[in-house]
Amino acid sequence: LEEEGIKVRDVLTFLDLGLGAKKKIKGRGYVAHAVIGMPEVLQILFDAKKLAGDNFKLTSDFLENV
Numbered sequence: 001l002e003e004e005g006i007k008v009r010d011v012l013t014f015l016d017l018g019l020g021a022k023k024k025i026k027g028r029g030y031v032a033h034a035v036i037g038m039p040e041v042l043q044i045l046f047d048a049k050k051l052a053g054d055n056f057k058l059t060s061d062f063l064e065n066v
Contacts, residue, residue, distance in 0.1 A: 015041065018063050038063055 001008050011025050016034035025032040042059055043049035051059075 019066055 007032065010031045010033060012035070013035045013036045014019070016022055016032075016037045018038050022032040023035070039060065042051060042056055042063075046053070046056040
């Protein structure tokens with residue numbers, strides 16, 4: 001977009017996996033937005049009984065330590 005002369009200030013993603021992309025986007029001078037984060041997706045799946053407790057904890061712990 002910028003190559004075509006369009007000024008970009010904000011970047012919108014649907015899902016923030018929490019793996020550092022938001023930090024990289026901010027580091028390039030943009031404001032980063034996400035519709036939903038992976039922790040929220042995991043919680044929704046767990047609450048709907050679509051994700052077992054052990055998998056919820058394992059995945060949550062992984063995302064916290066990446």
